[in-house]
Amino acid sequence: MASDQTIVIKKVKKGGDHGHHGGAWKVAYADFVTAMMAFFLLMWLINTTTPEQKRGIADYFAPASVSPSTSGSGGILGGTALGNDGSQGSGSSSVVERLSPDAPRDTPNDEQVSPESASSASEVSSNALANALARREDAEFQSAEQSLRQAMQEMPEIAELSQHVLIEQTPEGLRIQLVDQEGREMFRPGAAEPNDRAVVLLRAVAEIARQLPNRLSITGHTDSGAAPAADYSNWDLSADRANASRRILQESGLTDDRIAEVQGKAGSEPLFPDDPYMAGNRRISITLLREAPVIPPGHEL
16 A cells, blocks of 8 residues: 655754855955054155154153143143143153253142243253254265265376365364465465365365355465565465365355454464475365354244
């Protein structure tokens, strides 16, 4: 007898075979990509910022840069503001407090900064700025000296004249001296106009000086020999030689505002005091002065 019972086939579908298609890994991957972007951005910033900017950023995030004298519960995240003006202030009072060596670390909220403390902070800031400018100026002078020495080595018309050039840093600035040698003078005896070799050297000096903002002091020196004429002394000759050198420098691109002074010293400051008649005492001294850069006409501080 045939059976009419219906046969039911049950298929069980197992789950979890495609679990890797879920969304959790996308969140982790997005976090990883974000972290890598932040890392490479940080590397780029470190590579492009100057040491001064890095110190400024470090000081900005340092806990010491937060003033403890303002209201709040204290601490970096304790509601402390950068200045007495509140969170929207410029934060200048905290900077003054941090720079001042005599500023108290804990003061009442209503206590004002004394004029003495503000003056002390201003002096500290001014001294720091002056030191930074002096270091930069020294570096610029060293670069200028190296550039001039390299030019004298690379240019044949200057290389043979390198023994006529003395370069040194002095308290007044970077001094470049064009010195006579026996049989190889920069000026003809008794003449104010420089000869060809002196013109070449003066143009090389002008090329270096044009790259710096410092003003120039030009001084002429002679030896202690007799004056060229009764009515024309070594003072006149040294001043005329300095002025002739000034004209060559200006023809090479230096403007009027770059010239601080032109003077003649005759034989009053010999390079070789033991032998005031020596040829090396006859020279032109050009000094790039240590002072504030020249402000172009039409510009104001």
